[in-house]
Amino acid sequence: MTAAIDLFQVLLLIAVAPLIRGVIARIKARIQNRHGASVWRPYADLWKLLHKEDLVPPSASTVFRLAPIVLFAVTAVAAAFVPVLRDSALLGVTGDFILLVYLLALGRFFLMLGAMDGGSAFGGMGASREALVSTLAEAPLLLGLLSVAIAAHTASIAGIVHWTLGQDFSRVSAIHALAFAALALVAIAETGRIPVDNPTTHLELTMIHEAMVLEYSGPSLALIEWASAIKLTVVLALLIALFAPWGMATTFSVLSVSIALFALLAKVAVLAVGIAVIESSVAKLRMYLVPDFLGVATALAILAVVFTAVMR
Amino acid sequence: MTLVASLWKKAHIIPSALLVLSLLVGAVVAALSFWGGFGLSLDLSYLAPFSFTLTVDRLSAFFLLLICVVGVATALFSTSYIERHYEGMRRNWIWILLPLFLLSMVLVVTASTAFAFLFGWELMTLFSAGLIVVDGDSEKRRHNIYVYLLMMHAGAAAVVAAFLLFLPHAEGLDFASMRASAGNLPVGVRAAMFVLAFIGFGTKAGIVPLHVWLPKAHPIAPSPVSALMSGVMLKTAIYGFVRFAFDFLGGGPSWWGYLVLAAGALSGVLGVLYAIAEHDLKRLLAYHSVENIGIIYLGLGSALVFTANHAPAWAALALMAALLHTLNHALFKSLLFLGAGAVSDGAHTLDIEELGGLLKRMRTTGTLFLIACCSIVGLPLFNGFVSEWLTFRGFLAGAALSNVSASITLPLMTGVLALIGGLAAACFAKVYGVAFLGRPRSAEAEQAHEVPIPMLIGMAVLGVACVVIGVVPGIVLRPLSAAVTGVMHGAVVPAEATSIARVLPWVAVGAVGIVLLLVAMRRVARVTATWACGMPGLDARMQYTSTSFSKPLRRVFAQVYRPDRSIEVLPADQPYFPNSVSYRSVRTTSFEKYLYRPGVDAIVSVSHRLRRLQTGNIQVYLLYMFLALVALLVFMRFA
Numbered sequence A: 001m002t003a004a005i006d007l008f009q010v011l012l013l014i015a016v017a018p019l020i021r022g023v024i025a026r027i028k029a030r031i032q033n034r035h036g037a038s039v040w041r042p043y044a045d046l047w048k049l050l051h052k053e054d055l056v057p058p059s060a061s062t063v064f065r066l067a068p069i070v071l072f073a074v075t076a077v078a079a080a081f082v083p084v085l086r087d088s089a090l091l092g093v094t095g096d097f098i099l100l101v102y103l104l105a106l107g108r109f110f111l112m113l114g115a116m117d118g119g120s121a122f123g124g125m126g127a128s129r130e131a132l133v134s135t136l137a138e139a140p141l142l143l144g145l146l147s148v149a150i151a152a153h154t155a156s157i158a159g160i161v162h163w164t165l166g167q168d169f170s171r172v173s174a175i176h177a178l179a180f181a182a183l184a185l186v187a188i189a190e191t192g193r194i195p196v197d198n199p200t201t202h203l204e205l206t207m208i209h210e211a212m213v214l215e216y217s218g219p220s221l222a223l224i225e226w227a228s229a230i231k232l233t234v235v236l237a238l239l240i241a242l243f244a245p246w247g248m249a250t251t252f253s254v255l256s257v258s259i260a261l262f263a264l265l266a267k268v269a270v271l272a273v274g275i276a277v278i279e280s281s282v283a284k285l286r287m288y289l290v291p292d293f294l295g296v297a298t299a300l301a302i303l304a305v306v307f308t309a310v311m312r
Numbered sequence B: 001m002t003l004v005a006s007l008w009k010k011a012h013i014i015p016s017a018l019l020v021l022s023l024l025v026g027a028v029v030a031a032l033s034f035w036g037g038f039g040l041s042l043d044l045s046y047l048a049p050f051s052f053t054l055t056v057d058r059l060s061a062f063f064l065l066l067i068c069v070v071g072v073a074t075a076l077f078s079t080s081y082i083e084r085h086y087e088g089m090r091r092n093w094i095w096i097l098l099p100l101f102l103l104s105m106v107l108v109v110t111a112s113t114a115f116a117f118l119f120g121w122e123l124m125t126l127f128s129a130g131l132i133v134v135d136g137d138s139e140k141r142r143h144n145i146y147v148y149l150l151m152m153h154a155g156a157a158a159v160v161a162a163f164l165l166f167l168p169h170a171e172g173l174d175f176a177s178m179r180a181s182a183g184n185l186p187v188g189v190r191a192a193m194f195v196l197a198f199i200g201f202g203t204k205a206g207i208v209p210l211h212v213w214l215p216k217a218h219p220i221a222p223s224p225v226s227a228l229m230s231g232v233m234l235k236t237a238i239y240g241f242v243r244f245a246f247d248f249l250g251g252g253p254s255w256w257g258y259l260v261l262a263a264g265a266l267s268g269v270l271g272v273l274y275a276i277a278e279h280d281l282k283r284l285l286a287y288h289s290v291e292n293i294g295i296i297y298l299g300l301g302s303a304l305v306f307t308a309n310h311a312p313a314w315a316a317l318a319l320m321a322a323l324l325h326t327l328n329h330a331l332f333k334s335l336l337f338l339g340a341g342a343v344s345d346g347a348h349t350l351d352i353e354e355l356g357g358l359l360k361r362m363r364t365t366g367t368l369f370l371i372a373c374c375s376i377v378g379l380p381l382f383n384g385f386v387s388e389w390l391t392f393r394g395f396l397a398g399a400a401l402s403n404v405s406a407s408i409t410l411p412l413m414t415g416v417l418a419l420i421g422g423l424a425a426a427c428f429a430k431v432y433g434v435a436f437l438g439r440p441r442s443a444e445a446e447q448a449h450e451v452p453i454p455m456l457i458g459m460a461v462l463g464v465a466c467v468v469i470g471v472v473p474g475i476v477l478r479p480l481s482a483a484v485t486g487v488m489h490g491a492v493v494p495a496e497a498t499s500i501a502r503v504l505p506w507v508a509v510g511a512v513g514i515v516l517l518l519v520a521m522r523r524v525a526r527v528t529a530t531w532a533c534g535m536p537g538l539d540a541r542m543q544y545t546s547t548s549f550s551k552p553l554r555r556v557f558a559q560v561y562r563p564d565r566s567i568e569v570l571p572a573d574q575p576y577f578p579n580s581v582s583y584r585s586v587r588t589t590s591f592e593k594y595l596y597r598p599g600v601d602a603i604v605s606v607s608h609r610l611r612r613l614q615t616g617n618i619q620v621y622l623l624y625m626f627l628a629l630v631a632l633l634v635f636m637r638f639a
Helices: A002-031 A041-050 A062-079 A096-117 A121-152 A157-166 A174-190 A218-243 A254-281 A287-310 B002-036 B058-085 B088-110 B114-134 B139-164 B175-184 B187-205 B223-248 B254-276 B281-308 B312-347 B363-377 B383-398 B404-435 B453-471 B474-487 B495-521 B546-556 B590-613 B618-638
Strands: B040-043 B053-056 B564-570 B580-586
Touching (some): A002 A041, A002 A218, A002 A254, A041 A218, A062 A096, A062 A218, A062 B495, A096 A121, A096 A157, A096 A218, A096 B495, A121 A157, A121 A174, A121 A218, A121 B383, A121 B404, A174 A287, A287 B546, B002 B053, B002 B058, B002 B088, B002 B474, B053 B058, B058 B223, B058 B312, B058 B453, B058 B474, B088 B114, B088 B223, B114 B139, B114 B223, B187 B223, B187 B254, B187 B281, B223 B281, B223 B312, B254 B281, B254 B404, B254 B546, B281 B383, B281 B404, B312 B363, B312 B383, B312 B453, B312 B474, B312 B495, B363 B383, B363 B404, B383 B404, B383 B453, B383 B495, B404 B546, B453 B474, B474 B495
Antiparallel strands (some): B040 B053, B564 B580
């Protein structure tokens, strides 16, 4: 039965991902005094794309068509590492946060290759910029996760969740505050949101992710869009699991799982509003300011790790 | 007559078949010893002036296996590669030197006396230098070989000194008595030994700043030889260092660990940064060897820190991480260098700016090269990830040490390793994207062709090994933990070390399952021209090049590169209407400029001064002799 819940968690993350995008877009529209599209719009987009024809540039090799598939597959598998409703996940070992980070890296590596396989200038440009951002995001990401793991005395995400559930909310430590700040900044960079990248732009001066996927169309594009939605959801779920897991079910009963589901919805809603507010109030950074942005995240993450030794 | 001629043409089959066969036998013996755990010993002292004994324990068997497996792949590759690229005497020389080179490396890892070890150590340098000379000896190449030999011998001198320091304390210079005497060594002697071994083996391994020979020597050898030099020869230095620091000396104070960690961090980050700026495929790969040696040293360093802090189990885990990365690097780096050989065979250039679109023309080579790229970047389901994961686990465990400086330093190394991983991903996305994907950038790349079957088999052996270790690492982790237990004198590897082996197969099943499902579901795609913003079509020159791809990273890390740039606009008084604009950018690595150059200049100037002693006057020489004799007598009287 627990295995069924763990599997349900994964499918939930994958299925609900486009909705979260839709919700963020809707809140953004409201903040900007627009009516905005329906929150179900991303599903309609995916449906439309999945029924379109797949167009491939003449120079492209197998990698071009394989990249979206690999990206989707590894992102979906990465979702199996994050506890959502209860303090366990379908797959998990000690040190699985490292595996989670590198699975996302595997998907990104293939997407960069797919972009360069298109043979136009945009793909290379997007891949080059993505390489810069992701390279500099890797260290703060792992350091931030590591500091939380050290504080919880366990290296598995489920273990960290279990430990945090046993703690008192009021006794949240400086380590967690620093790590959350660092990981929130990294999450913005990793998922390609403002101020690092703009998911809605199509202007060559500013785009990173969009430039990479410019040559994709039809079902391939649908897979990429869905995968990037899943990635956003996984990152949000990870932040929730590490820093605010309260409400998750520790025992199995219909009641506790329903409570966990509602708690999750509330927490995701808070994060979505936060993202929408940031995206509506901050301008996108120049690309060469992104290293400074991630430098701040790195400094915070290093401080968090140092504090783990000091605060014992 | 034609029969003789055709036999003569095929004559290389015999030595290459013998080489492959003997390497296979070696691999089987090593595998039996590595998995089965039995030892072998052979005393050849009657052949040599000093005691000359060969022994295979589990650690030796591990390195022997590495040499033989990569050797088999390289030999298979060479049978066809050498025939296609070399002829006459040069071909013969390669077939003579290649087995000798392999044999010298086997000698190094099986020797159990100092003499046998050093004998193999020196032969290894000489045979590899010989193999570089076979490829030509222009002025520039001779300079590179000279730098190589010079640094190797300087390193060897340090290794010899480290061995000789055992003399007053050990019964003999065989490994067993050196190991036994380690407990009685004075602290100062131990420290001196460690530093000498660190410098001596570090020179061979190519740690920064002792790496300057590596990007000079590796790229100019024939590709199979580059594969052996980078994939295998560097590993003998790791073997020597592990023997010395862990097996003989049994670890030491914390600063040993910090020294090795610092060398690892510096080599890792600088190696990959230098690689990003390169677009000569083989030089780029050589810099990546510096990077990966850095990762191995990060593991070795944390093992030393754990030993100093009395955490033998975690020390064993960190050492296991370092050894596994040694094996992994041997597999994927050899594959990459063989792949570079295949590229130069198929497209006749190694400048990636001239390549492009090779995957369509060299399907198997391209696929195998992609496997190697994913492995070296350390992505899951490929072997590089497993060893990097173990290294990360070691850093994480460091947080539990009671010593505060250790419990801060080790976890922070996570950031360094993550940065190295990110930079490596950027670099190999560049390499693969520019060389194998997109449109061909030159006529040569347009007409590239797949290489012959023996070369493909050689590469496939390594590619399969990379994937197998990446998906089911348990098969190597178990015997390796036994080998580490032997080196660490009984310390058992923690159970967490193998937890990754349980989950990786499931990740593989999940990911491959989804990929297969989606591949089965996808429909036929329509090939159509890319929209070129309304202009008449795209051409290959509009693609991102290697240089443009790496520009943002080079700009962010500009402090590392410090290029000397100059733009010349002619005529100078008309900046807006120039007749010609020329741009020049020269990159010299700071180490050559600021570390080696002053040293070389100092030696040269001292030598110039000393030349005055040599007057050519016989009476003056007699005076020198007389003074030397007097000094000796005085010294003997008072000493």
